[in-house]
Amino acid sequence: MAEERRFRSAAGLPIALRRRQHSASCRELALRGPRLQLRSLSAATSAVWLAAYGLFAVSENSMVLSAAIFITLIGLIIYLHFVKIDQESLLVIGSLGIQVTSSYASGKESTTFIEMGRVKDVVINEAIHMQKVIYYLCILLQDPEDPQGVSEVVPLFQSSKPRLDCLIEVYRSCQEILEQRKTAPQSN
Amino acid sequence: ENSPAPLPERAIYGFALFLGSWFGFILYLIWAYIPESWLFSLGLTYWPQKYWAVALPVYLLVAVGIGYILLFGINMMSTAPLNSTHTITDNFAKKQQQKKFQEEAIPALRDIPISEVNRMFFLPER
Numbered sequence: 001m002a003e004e005r006r007f008r009s010a011a012g013l014p015i016a017l018r019r020r021q022h023s024a025s026c027r028e029l030a031l032r033g034p035r036l037q038l039r040s041l042s043a044a045t046s047a048v049w050l051a052a053y054g055l056f057a058v059s060e061n062s063m064v065l066s067a068a069i070f071i072t073l074i075g076l077i078i079y080l081h082f083v084k085i086d087q088e089s090l091l092v093i094g095s096l097g098i099q100v101t102s103s104y105a106s107g108k109e110s111t112t113f114i115e116m117g118r119v120k121d122v123v124i125n126e127a128i129h130m131q132k133v134i135y136y137l138c139i140l141l142q143d144p145e146d147p148q149g150v151s152e153v154v155p156l157f158q159s160s161k162p163r164l165d166c167l168i169e170v171y172r173s174c175q176e177i178l179e180q181r182k183t184a185p186q187s188n
Numbered sequence: 189e190n191s192p193a194p195l196p197e198r199a200i201y202g203f204a205l206f207l208g209s210w211f212g213f214i215l216y217l218i219w220a221y222i223p224e225s226w227l228f229s230l231g232l233t234y235w236p237q238k239y240w241a242v243a244l245p246v247y248l249l250v251a252v253g254i255g256y257i258l259l260f261g262i263n264m265m266s267t268a269p270l271n272s273t274h275t276i277t278d279n280f281a282k283k284q285q286q287k288k289f290q291e292e293a294i295p296a297l298r299d300i301p302i303s304e305v306n307r308m309f310f311l312p313e314r
Contacts, residue, residue: 120303121302121303121306123302123303123306124306124309124310125275125276125302126275127268127270127275128267128268129270136270138270138271140276140302140303149282150273150276150277151273152271152273153270153271153272153273153275153276154271155270155271158270168310171306171310172310172311175307175311
């Protein structure tokens with residue numbers, strides 16, 4: 001069963017959270033950010049081409065125009081492939097682990113899997129980020145030898161940066177699955 | 189002991205500093221404004237170039253301006269990144285001792301782990 005709800009990111013952009021329950025101990029949460037808008041794309045392209053035309057009018061060198069076209073194309077490809085993240089998803093499988101996927105606008109997907117033995121907890125943390133204090137969801141990792149200490153912190157949803165109401169929804173969904181770890185017998 | 193009250197020694201230090209700073213200021217004005225030929229005729233030939241009378245204050249003011257920007261940048265650089273454990277705990281919290289729980293007494297002050305805090309804030313009361 002899938003349900004989708006609309007929220008706002010930390011910057012005010014609309015994002016959509018989709019929750020799917022695959023089984024009793026497996027849940028997928030996907031956050032979709034806003035798509036690349038045609039108006040911002042045309043604004044950036046016109047700005048670059050106007051600047052190039054101004055340079056051409058001053059310097060009478062036609063290479064400036066072809067260089068501007070080239071730069072616009074290459075810049076757009078690089079932006080879509082390396083920068084613009086369309087969807088970030090979290091797949092929590094109770095006995096197995098947590099998988100974090102980022103899908104870029106060009107179709108590229110980058111995936112990280114963390115096994116359940118290394119996961120200590122999924123928490124909402126507050127930290128200072130660029131002159132603001134933001135809430136963000138993160139996975140606390142533990143060393144297998146030292147279950148009391150936190151060895152690493154993996155922040156999630158870095159590019160869509162949801163606000164606290166969305167984070168609380170995701171947190172509750174994850175905690176429902178993580179709580180089953182304590183009640184279920186350890187199988188090793 | 190150490191007290192901020194006025195003392196005779198402090199009055200003397202203050203007056204010596206006051207006289208010294210006035211002397212330094214008058215000396216700086218003499219060096220900057222009196223023409224070189226007059227200083228030479230007095231026998232003072234080995235004073236620094238007058239260029240420095242303008243350059244040093246300018247250096248100081250630019251340094252103060254850059255200091256604002258530098259301090260801002262140092263602050264930003266020493267802020268812990270989002271993926272560091274310093275946002276969650278530190279050495280004092282790791283080494284704290286757990287006091288035994290006593291009935292009817294106020295619990296001792298301690299650093300509560302972030303998982304517990306999250307459960308209290310965000311999970312509905314059972």
